[in-house]
Amino acid sequence: MTTAHQFQEQARTLIDDLKAVCARFGLGNDAAEFKIITQVFLYKFLNDKFAYKAKQIEPALAQADSWEDAITELSDNDFEMLTMQLGAGTAKLQPQHFLATLFASQDKKDFHKTFDATLIGIAALNSEVFSVRTAGGSRIQLFDRVTEFISDPSQRDPFAKALINKLITFSFEHIFAEGFDFYSTLFEYLIKDYNSDAGGKYAEYYTPHAVAKIMAAILVPSTGKKLSSVSCYDPAAGSGTLLMNLAHAIGEDRCAIYTQDISQKSSGLLRLNLILNNLVHSIPNVIQGNTISEPYPFHLKTDGAPEKFDFIVSNPPFKLDFSDYRDDLDTKANKERFFAGLPNVPKKAKDKMAIYQLFLQHIVTSLAKGGRAAVVVPTGFLTAQSGIDKKIRQHLVENKMLAGVVSMPSNIFATTGTNVSILFIDDNNDGDVVLLDASKLGKKVKEGKNEKTLLSAAEEEQIIGTFNEKRAVEDLSVVVSYEQIAEKNYSLSAGQHFEVKINFLDISATEFQNQVKASRARLSESFLAAHRLEKLIEKQLNSLNFE
Known part of the structure; x- marks a missing residue:
């Protein structure tokens, strides 16, 4: 040891x-x-x-x-x-x-x-x-x-x-x-019993290490140039796992962190995380408050304009009842911020209102020129055929600010069964887009009462390398143009862009007829079995006394 x-x-x-x-x-x-x-x-x-x-x-x-x-x-x-x-x-x-x-x-x-x-x-x-x-x-x-x-x-x-x-x-x-790896592990152990959904408005899920690592490594490739004096932002920061990984990839002394989160508990944990990771200089930028209804005006620019950030990472809440202030958001001042619209208030199941759509729009409009972002979204966002989800995807495509998507394995979060994907936004990407389906990777393990999927280090590196190198790998990734995405109704699902392969068998006409005959025989037997079962059920029902 x-x-x-x-x-x-x-x-x-x-x-x-x-x-x-x-x-x-x-x-x-x-x-x-x-x-x-x-x-x-x-x-x-x-x-x-x-x-x-x-x-x-x-x-x-x-x-x-x-x-x-x-x-x-x-x-x-x-x-x-x-x-x-x-x-x-x-x-x-x-x-x-x-x-x-x-x-x-x-x-x-x-x-x-x-x-x-x-x-x-x-x-x-x-x-x-x-x-x-x-x-x-x-x-x-x-x-x-x-x-x-x-x-x-x-x-x-x-x-x-x-x-x-x-x-x-x-x-x-x-x-x-000791460095980041030591303190990130220690911090995770320290908060493991306290960073879960306790019934409050925002679920304070601890973002898995694999997700945080992949997001940071794609936003800041190790082969890229050294960055300095850059701003990093998370509008739903939680305990700061994503930001710590991002800051470490950039260099803790070369970036400033800005955050907002409605939870006082999360803000306290984030402060502790910043202290452990030599980011004390960013503590004054930690704001506790409601990002959606009252986004904090950092006012860092000399002209007083809202700040735009070089890097944004976030794992925002997906569903939340915000009906009590939804109408307050429908203002002229918010038209640009919520460019794709506001979710309507349903008559039932208000707790399932898609608040991630608001966070995602807020992130897009908070990104600096040439900035990059990585956001955890429900995988259903990638293929919705209409509504706000599609309008956001269309905005990203038409403004050429999309880097790609990584669809993660199910149960990558042990605390939620929702399938998630990571949306990568790049305001400077005029070229191809990478769509990567990692849903078949990983190993299932039990974590308490829940099942969780763990990615191996090799699988993490495979995802990072494939994305950053823009490689098309059979059954894993595809590289597409903005025009191809538009032709698919702006779908960002890798599966819908994979090439359909047809396997042809070299067989004779006689062999083909024999296979057809065998298939018909199996089908006839299935129909007969179903008919016999139906008669048996009818006989048993007739023998019952319902009086």
Whole structure:
């Protein structure tokens, strides 16, 4: 086992231990559990990162028996100089915020108040950089008073002590040199029990790694030129899986991330994801709010025009009841944004309103000149013969801004049975379009009560390579022109564009007649069997007494 794997196992053990503490104090599976776990974990991470960076800046701290004691001996000016050199990605802490300080004071009266005050103090000190904003301009700070989730005041001190004693046994200092693969796996483990549909308006599905990897690798091919100072956007960001993969493909220091999501829980998880992946500079661009009814005006351009983004990735909700504000969207100002129209409100099954159509139109109109996007859509979108779906496809074709489609295997998401495809948009594609059907790839596995399809690494690379190289592969992919798509009623289904093959057999007339005769005999026998079965059923029904 490698060192990285050892530390990953230790980090997972810490997460499990924190969950065990919550369960012991009656918060297992409680709505507050995810806040406690993620925030306490984050406090530990920020404390250790402060130590890691401080020791790099001032090597004498690394030689001291206790770096915490050594740092408190610095003059106020020296301490201030030290914190100024930490960089924007590291939270600023005061000595009273250190984990060692908390650990040493756990036997004092009302320790839970000291614990909460530490978290709130760190949040206030770092509010400018680490706060998520709402669409209305309010700030959602980094931490809550976590011990107040314990309803019995007499149990708050023991709860805080139990948490602190779990944190002191492990250090992140040895793994800050690890990269995206390490932290993406750790983040997935951390949130695996908290990133599912809990009955809210937006289902916060964790996008599978294979989907995220394929989207990023096609949007940003490894053979392409290095990018710099590009903007990346997700209007339904969830916990940020797609954006993390995209940022890693571009380079975390070469892009800025912009997001909006209606879920406060998702926005908090996204912030944690950004911190783990060295994207702290993008936290001020995380907006919690309704993208469809109140798209956040980032106003990044000097003329005040709505921002257009270089890259967009999204796995938006497919079906959702938005009937309560549907009519509010039907305005002159929204005509360009929703160019293909607004779904009507059905008399029944309002929860099945196709909100993905609105997200998709919003994405198309938010794309910068020459920009690229990848969006998860229900596979039915590819072939709808009329309505908004067809109008969107027609718009993409007629404006020559379509790169292609990858239709994924069924159950690629364990949490939904809907077949999904990835729509790739390229504002700069004047050439051919790739339609790829990967529905037959993958291996079925059980995940809890659900069945899930997993793609192998070789299959992922096959999809990425075939798409990026624009290769036609029998029964997998086809390369077509915009004109050919228009001739097929703008269908983006690979199957409808595959060449129909007819196999001819070289047989004699006699052999052909014998095969026809045999087929007729089998057909006659089938008809006779059906007739006998019908008589038997009729006889049994007549023998029954229905009175």
